[in-house]
Amino acid sequence: MCGIIGYIGQKPANEVIFDGLTRLEYRGYDSAGISVVDENKIHVCKDIGKLRNIRGLLLNDFGSKSPIGIGHTRWATHGRPSAFNAHPHSDCDNTLMVAHNGIIENFMSLKKKLRSEGHKFVSETDSEVLAHLIESHYRGDLGNAVINALKEVKGAYAIAVIHREHPDKIICARKESPLIVGIGEGENFVASDVTAILSYTRKVVYLDNLEAAEVTREGIEFFTLEGEAVKKTPTQVDWNPVAAEKGGYSHFMLKEIYEQPQVIRNTIGGRTSEEEGKIYLDELGLTGPEIYKAQRIVVVACGTAYYAGCVGKYLIEKLVKVPVECDLASEFRYREPLVDQNSLVIAISQSGETADTLAAVREAKIRGAKVLGIVNAKESSLTREVDGLVYIHAGPEIGVASTKAYIAMVTALTLLALMLGKIRSVLSPEYVQETIRELKVIPQQIERVLDKHEQIKEFASHFMDSRSFLFLGRGINYPSALEGALKLKEISYIHAEAYAAGEMKHGPIALIDHELPVMALATESNVYDKTISNLKEVQARSGKIIAIATEGDKAIYQLTQDVIEVPKVSEILSPIINVVPLQLFAYYVADLRGLDVDQPRNLAKSVTVE
Numbered sequence: 001m002c003g004i005i006g007y008i009g010q011k012p013a014n015e016v017i018f019d020g021l022t023r024l025e026y027r028g029y030d031s032a033g034i035s036v037v038d039e040n041k042i043h044v045c046k047d048i049g050k051l052r053n054i055r056g057l058l059l060n061d062f063g064s065k066s067p068i069g070i071g072h073t074r075w076a077t078h079g080r081p082s083a084f085n086a087h088p089h090s091d092c093d094n095t096l097m098v099a100h101n102g103i104i105e106n107f108m109s110l111k112k113k114l115r116s117e118g119h120k121f122v123s124e125t126d127s128e129v130l131a132h133l134i135e136s137h138y139r140g141d142l143g144n145a146v147i148n149a150l151k152e153v154k155g156a157y158a159i160a161v162i163h164r165e166h167p168d169k170i171i172c173a174r175k176e177s178p179l180i181v182g183i184g185e186g187e188n189f190v191a192s193d194v195t196a197i198l199s200y201t202r203k204v205v206y207l208d209n210l211e212a213a214e215v216t217r218e219g220i221e222f223f224t225l226e227g228e229a230v231k232k233t234p235t236q237v238d239w240n241p242v243a244a245e246k247g248g249y250s251h252f253m254l255k256e257i258y259e260q261p262q263v264i265r266n267t268i269g270g271r272t273s274e275e276e277g278k279i280y281l282d283e284l285g286l287t288g289p290e291i292y293k294a295q296r297i298v299v300v301a302c303g304t305a306y307y308a309g310c311v312g313k314y315l316i317e318k319l320v321k322v323p324v325e326c327d328l329a330s331e332f333r334y335r336e337p338l339v340d341q342n343s344l345v346i347a348i349s350q351s352g353e354t355a356d357t358l359a360a361v362r363e364a365k366i367r368g369a370k371v372l373g374i375v376n377a378k379e380s381s382l383t384r385e386v387d388g389l390v391y392i393h394a395g396p397e398i399g400v401a402s403t404k405a406y407i408a409m410v411t412a413l414t415l416l417a418l419m420l421g422k423i424r425s426v427l428s429p430e431y432v433q434e435t436i437r438e439l440k441v442i443p444q445q446i447e448r449v450l451d452k453h454e455q456i457k458e459f460a461s462h463f464m465d466s467r468s469f470l471f472l473g474r475g476i477n478y479p480s481a482l483e484g485a486l487k488l489k490e491i492s493y494i495h496a497e498a499y500a501a502g503e504m505k506h507g508p509i510a511l512i513d514h515e516l517p518v519m520a521l522a523t524e525s526n527v528y529d530k531t532i533s534n535l536k537e538v539q540a541r542s543g544k545i546i547a548i549a550t551e552g553d554k555a556i557y558q559l560t561q562d563v564i565e566v567p568k569v570s571e572i573l574s575p576i577i578n579v580v581p582l583q584l585f586a587y588y589v590a591d592l593r594g595l596d597v598d599q600p601r602n603l604a605k606s607v608t609v610e
């Protein structure tokens with residue numbers, strides 16, 4: 001995910017910024033750039049590639065030792081990785097430069113308007129509109145120009161801006177994407193996270209949503225995006241560099257669980273039009289009959305990606321009315337699968353390097369099927385072998401147990417199903433509009449689930465010594481049960497089995513006694529009553545139920561007091577919310593058992609061998 005750093009002080013800015021960018025490398029990126037103001041002129045150098053490869057350009061050949069500048073590492077979303085698309089971006093006459101994290105949702109309409117006013121664009125990015133928009137509002141006061149420009153912007157952003165007429169200040173602002181200001185002695189910093197500036201200062205101010213700052217060498221003034229001054233208190237950060245990479249969380253897995261609201265914003269950002277009730281998956285690649293007329297869809301994937309695919313089956317069958325089969329990639333590749341030119345194969349993978357998934361894709365192509373990849377890692381092997389792509393934009397996932405990639409995969413599958421359902425006239429524009437509206441508030445609803453971490457931790461402490469778990473779910477939340485059980489066994493080493501709740505009576509009911517905890521997904525749905533009946537069968541045999549239920553569900557308390565309430569959402573979106581308490585539960589059980597959460601025994605993040 002992109003990283004920003006800005007510097008104003010006494011040292012050569014490009015050196016400080018380069019150093020800061022290397023500390024943001026862990027976020028993942030494909031290009032980088034630095035820009036400074038020197039004697040009322042803008043200097044900028046940017047290129048594609050890793051910092052170690054473009055070090056010469058950004059340090060030795062930079063051509064200015066100016067002490068004010070901004071830099072950026074870019075993780076491509078809108079527009080391929082290239083020097084043109086790298087940040088910082090300039091306006092028409094190189095009067096100002098902008099580094100941006102986040103996604104400008106209405107960039108297409110803003111670009112159209114700015115073009116009609118004569119602005120010239122050189123990149124494919126959404127971010128470049130910010131530079132032109134600020135230029136169009138500039139009347140001599142940079143802070144005001146930024147505020148007025150941001151009033152026209154929809155979406156998420158953290159930005160840092162410099163201007164050739166103001167070599168004494170950096171203006172920065174944020175909405176949803178994080179941004180901090182670092183306070184030094186005769187020097188100050190702007191950064192997307194503290195890791196970038198820890199070697200210079202530990203005194204930082206966290207900007208709140210819709211806040212901005214004017215950062216000069218001598219001081220910092222904070223204000224809201226309405227222009228009202230605000231007083232902020234600095235915090236002393238006492239993290240070591242490793243803790244900083246974890247953003248202060250004790251494990252990458254926990255950090256990644258907490259990143260999920262932002263990940264969903266990234267996955268859907270710029271891809272929906274609420275007004276038109278339309279989904280845009282620009283990089284899709286596949287057009288015409290291959291995708292829109294496929295008579296059958298087959299999903300191939302492994303592990304967590306496979307369970308995301310199982311949610312996808314419910315989504316696509318419901319919203320697109322095309323039969324979907326889900327296959328484990330390792331099974332698909334050896335069973336003479338019945339796919340041909342009328343089939344669309346969807347391959348899902350976080351790493352894009354899983355050997356079984358790649359082999360399944362090759363098998364599908366030999367049989368004439370078109371393949372669509374749903375992938376996180378940019379430029380991975382899978383992205384080069386498929387006919388079309390949907391990137392999930394989850395950013396680098398370090399914890400071996402996948403969390404944020406799963407949520408992003410399910411979100412991307414939801415977008416795909418909505419798009420196909422609309423194109424095939426199964427869904428009305430109103431339905432798509434309403435679902436887009438709902439999707440956009442899911443991040444806040446996940447934040448409310450994350451706020452329940454103490455309660456979930458307490459449940460984890462009650463059940464951490466159990467020898468085995470049964471996870472139950474039905475319908476679209478049966479895969480949620482499978483994923484919840486996988487998370488628990490991967491990191492806590494407790495045996496966990498998931499079953500479709502209605503199937504329990506055909507076997508696992510024999511296991512139920514007062515010692516077996518049963519994690520039940522019982523949120524509102526068309527199978528809610530059926531699920532409750534299944535849980536009564538558990539209760540009758542003294543099983544201990546922990547229920548994930550919809551806020552305000554009083555009836556569930558007749559079955560158990562151990563209830564984690566989650567916000568009410570449409571059934572088709574419920575897997576995105578429901579998996580979050582299961583991830584946290586698995587995390588706390590493993591952590592309380594003193595286990596290595598991020599690198600569980602015997603598991604690898606990316607399985608590149610068969």
Ligand code: G6P
Nearest residue numbers: 302303304305349350351354604
């Ligand atoms: C490994 C990982 C899992 C992951 C699976 C598929 O088993 O430990 O977390 O779900 O591979 O990986 P992919 O990169 O293809 O999504």
